[in-house]
Amino acid sequence: MSNVEVTYDNIEASRVNGTAVYNTDGESLGHIDDLVIGKRDGKVKFAIMSFGGFLGIGEEYHPLPWEVLKYDERQGGYVVGLTRSQLEGAPRYGREALPTWSDAAAGRRINDYYGVAPYI
Amino acid sequence: MSNVEVTYDNIEASRVNGTAVYNTDGESLGHIDDLVIGKRDGKVKFAIMSFGGFLGIGEEYHPLPWEVLKYDERQGGYVVGLTRSQLEGAPRYGREALPTWSDAAAGRRINDYYGVAPYI
Numbered sequence: 001m002s003n004v005e006v007t008y009d010n011i012e013a014s015r016v017n018g019t020a021v022y023n024t025d026g027e028s029l030g031h032i033d034d035l036v037i038g039k040r041d042g043k044v045k046f047a048i049m050s051f052g053g054f055l056g057i058g059e060e061y062h063p064l065p066w067e068v069l070k071y072d073e074r075q076g077g078y079v080v081g082l083t084r085s086q087l088e089g090a091p092r093y094g095r096e097a098l099p100t101w102s103d104a105a106a107g108r109r110i111n112d113y114y115g116v117a118p119y120i
Numbered sequence: 121m122s123n124v125e126v127t128y129d130n131i132e133a134s135r136v137n138g139t140a141v142y143n144t145d146g147e148s149l150g151h152i153d154d155l156v157i158g159k160r161d162g163k164v165k166f167a168i169m170s171f172g173g174f175l176g177i178g179e180e181y182h183p184l185p186w187e188v189l190k191y192d193e194r195q196g197g198y199v200v201g202l203t204r205s206q207l208e209g210a211p212r213y214g215r216e217a218l219p220t221w222s223d224a225a226a227g228r229r230i231n232d233y234y235g236v237a238p239y240i
Binding site: 010013014016017038039040043044045048066071098101102107 | 131132136137154155156159164166168186218221227
């Protein structure tokens with residue numbers, strides 16, 4: 001049993017919001033604002049990371065494919081192998097302009113940018 | 121491409137909250153209040169359904185294994201093959217008493233009740 005229990009690492013989605021995202025140098029890039037999940041398959045497709053901005057003014061949202069995020073217990077946050085300049089060129093949206101997630105083109109564009117498998 | 125696009129049925133986790141849950145007779149059982157996801161595997165493990173109560177007074181929360189929920193486009197909600205009496209006997213919690221999701225025993229008890237595969 002005990003070797004099963006150590007993998008029990010679940011969390012309420014509402015509590016993921018606010019989790020920090022770091023690059024591999026340990027710099028804080030932003031925090032997770034929401035998740036995008038498949039209604040049927042129950043898989044997290046994207047984490048929407050807020051990036052930049054100050055007190056919500058000018059804040060931008062980067063949907064990151066779930067596959068690029070690695071949870072790091074020590075830092076208590078997610079780590080992505082991306083530089084700030086890579087993120088600056090990445091698909092991003094203002095608060096009111098996030099894609100509808102049935103929009104295949106938007107999803108594909110995000111996954112293409114990060115070089116992960118096709119969006120489904 | 122078009123036969124891929126019809127499967128693009130993703131949604132922000134924050135918008136899943138409030139989605140109705142019906143039984144197979146089309147009766148409303150409650151609505152989804154939160155999701156429980158794996159920090160690492162990015163899979164939805166449970167949907168926390170609120171059930172009963174009135175204006176939040178006396179409301180109870182039933183974590184349902186994701187596998188028992190089927191999304192039904194026509195009803196715009198999830199359908200579970202459970203009767204009200206089955207739900208009344210199911211693991212449920214007050215608002216402040218929900219398990220911590222690293223608690224393997226709680227997860228296992230829920231999955232055992234619904235007869236789904238072991239909680240991981």
